[in-house]
Amino acid sequence: MSGSGQLGGGLKLRVLLASSEVHPYSKTGGLADMTGALGRALARAGHQVGVVKPLFRGVRERFPELRRMDWRFDLPLGDRRVDAALWVHEPEPRLTVYFIGHDGYFDRTGLYNENGRDYADNGERFIFFSKCVVHLARYLPWRPEVVHVHDWQTALVALMVQHERRAGGWMDAPRTCLTIHNLAYQGYFPAWTYGLTNLPWTYFHPDCAEAYGQLNCLKAGIATADRLTTVSPRYAREILTEEFGEGLAWLLRRRQGQLRGILNGVDYEEWNTENNPHLPASYSVRDLRGKTVVKAGLLRELGLPEEVDVPLFGMVTRLAEQKGLDILLPALHEMLAARMRFVLLGSGEARYVEALEGLRARYPGKVGVRFGFDVGLAHRIEAGSDFYLMPSRFEPCGLNQMYSLRYGTVPIVRAVGGLDDTVVDARESVERANGIKFHEYSAGALAHAIRKALVLYEHPALLHRYRVNGMRMDFGWGRTAGEYEAVYREALAAPPLVWGG
Known part of the structure; x- marks a missing residue:
């Protein structure tokens, strides 16, 4: 089986x-972008695709064309049975989205948490x-050959x-x-939660679902899935190390032969510099003048x-340690004395909200921050900024750097x-350079990179070349979906995994 990323070859x-x-x-983040875009790309390539997700609050109101199917779930959950409804949406040919409707579990203010606290019954x-x-x-009439799960x-x-x-007679079970998407979030729950699976306790084992006396959902999947992928090639290598393996490097090394890194794609129908409803002006690789109009509007906003x-300098981010806030704030305190400005849109930990408000108060007229989620403003920051900051401690894929490249x-x-897979530094290729990289996780290293950017800004012709190089990069979903198709075919061509724990 070839590992080619060509999409749509062979039987559907x-x-x-x-x-x-x-x-x-x-x-809430890149997971939604990836799963939505992958489903569409596979369907457009001619494959039959279903996507299943919870029916969260507000979906039926925003998509009134959803219809309820004559199908009810009545499933064991520990020592009781729980029922749910099935709703469907068919947004385009060969693509069906299935929604699991259970008001008690999914009709809530948040997806996973509320007021900064995870829901206590997330495991359930x-x-x-x-x-x-x-x-x-198991029971859909079109009999899926592959089930692709996420996180x-x-x-x-x-x-x-x-x-x-193995035990239920499902001989033609899918691969x-x-x-x-992010190994740091593994789904840890008390041991008693495992009983809700109604699976034999033989799987509650350090080589499978158990970790430190608790249920670890992600670990169970890593141990038993036929194929494993990450959202970038470098992250697939990084998680095999103790530094990035989050306690599971040993298990991932065991499954290394079935692990592959596939870089996420970008939906260029949405992240487009021309005729974009979120931007006050259009521009292109041939004519960048509209980018200045967007910048002026962003400053005013x-x-x-x-x-x-x-x-x-701009940033759209979760306010969390992973995203490099611990080195960003001291670096900005050092650099904002220079001729520069910084804007940020984000939400997350209260300590970072407070620190950013303090930064804005200390540098009036130089710092603009907005807390919350605003799709339009996110586009305008990506497009209106000259430089985009992503000083992450780790970054499985990152999409914002790809958005910023497309936006020049x-x-x-x-x-x-x-980040390393998608950005080209001048030290790697002077001709293809489209960004600035630093390696050490420190405020000093980030400040040095910002100084490089300030120097680059003083050389308009060179800055223009960086921008054009970035805008010409292609991270479209055709390539990415083709690589997933290859993984699916490899899984179907091989015997199913049998967990030997």
């Missing part, structure tokens, strides 16, 4: 994707959701499918593929002086994960 596949969030129905919620996914995979919320599907194959000749905004990134 039947694939069921399972994810807790899918764009445009519900989203997503064990039940995983059971619904397996039930669909800890659906990782137990792989174990459940394997058990049904399973688990994509690890965030209450900063409209001096478009001052270099502007030069990314400044730490050389980890997908």
Whole structure:
């Protein structure tokens, strides 16, 4: 089986994707973007695709064309039975989105948490959701050949499918593929939660579902999925090391032969510099003048002086340690004395909100921050900034650096994960350079990279070349979906995994 990324070759596949969030129905981050775009790309290539997700609050109101199917789930959950409804949406040919409707579990203010606190029953919620996914995979009339699950919320599907194959008479069970979007989030729950799976306790073992006396959902999936992927090639290598392996490097090294890194794609229908409803002006690689109009509007929107000749650094991020806030804040305190401005849109930990408000107060007219989630402003920051900061401690893939490249905004990134895979520094290729990389995780290294950007800004012809190089990069979903298709075919061509724990 070839590892080619060519999409659509050979017999068409039947694939069921399972994810807790899918764009445009519900989203907290890149997981939703990836699953939504992958489903569309596979369907457009001619494959039959189903996507299954929870029916979260507000979806039916925003998508009134959803219809309820004559199908009810009645499934064991520990020592009781729980029922749920099935809703469907068919946004385009060969693509069906299935929604698991259970108001008690999913009709809530947040997807996973509320007021900064995770829901106490998250283990129960997503064990039940995983059971619904397996039930669909077994009984849908179109018989999926591959079930592709994402992160800890659906990782137990792989174990459940394997058990049904071995003990439940499901001889033609589909192959399973688990994509690890972020190894830091593993789905840890008390040991008693495992009983809700109704699986034999023989799987609650340090080589499978148990870790430090608790249920570890992601670990169970890593141990039992037929194929494993990450969202960038470098991250697939990094998680085999103790530094990035989050306690599971030993298990991932054991499964290394079935592990592959596939770089996420970008939906260029949305992230487009021309005729974009979120941007006040259009521009292109042939004519960048509209980018200055976007910059002026962004400065005005965030209450900063409209001096478009001052270099502007932007960031759209979760306010979390992973994203490099611990080195960003001291680096900015050092660098904002220079002729530059900084804008940020984000939400997350209160300590970072407080620190950013303090930064804005200390540098009035130089710092603009907005807290919360605003799709339009995110586009305008990506497009209106001159430089885009991503000083992540680790970054499985990262999408914002790819968005900024398409928008002609030069990314400044730490050389980890997908950031290293997508950004080209001048030290790697003077001709192809499109960004600035640094390696050491420190405020000093980030400040040095910002100084490089300020020098680059003083050389307009060179800055223009960086921008054009970035805008010409192609991270479209055709390539990415083709690589997933190759993984599916490899899994189907090989015997199913049998967990030997």
